[in-house]
Amino acid sequence: MTANCLCGSVSVTIDAKPDFIFDCNCSLCRKTGSAWGYFKPEAVTTDGETVGYARSDKTLAAVDVHSCKSCGATTHWVRTDAFRDTHKVNDMVGVNMRLFDPDLLDGVPVQFPDGKNWTGEGAFGFRRHGFTISETARW
Template identity: 60%
Template structure:
């Protein structure tokens, strides 16, 4: 499956649907417009020019958010070097599943973690009940 940014200059290709999608409301996810599927880095291919940013309020930040250089659509995130150095067994990328047509994501559960109120330790709370993407259930 390949998802593209608004202008079509940047794309992300994945081998399969994600197990689930997190539609988080923390400031990073909300402002970046991301709804994340998680994948091992080897199963994600990106193309096109992107720029990256990291959270200025986290020292050190855990992820770099990538966006298309032309239209600024958020495409994916990668773990920062500092995070990987501290967590060498973690191999994960986040793909913005909003790049894909909802019909391609039929059957995938969307979860709504309450990242806004999460203190950074322990599991997320959820702000609403999960839903499964289907033709009759808009996401």
């Protein structure tokens, strides 16, 4: 599946639907207007010029968030080397699933983690019940 940013300068291709989508309320997700699907790096291909941004309000930024250089639409994120090395985590890519037509995401669960109140330790709490994208429930 392939989606484009608003102006069409950047495309993001994924090899399959995500297992789930996180529609988080933390400041990063809220302010970038993103809802994330998570993938192994080899499952995502991007094409076009993006600019990256790593948070400066955290001691160790976990991701570089990429946006189209022309229209500013958030497209994806990649883990920072420093975070991956420090936390010994597997690499992954987050793709902004809001770029994709919801009709293409039929059957994918959407969850609503409470990132705003998450301390960074342990599992997320959730701020409301999720749902599965379908003909009757669009996100």
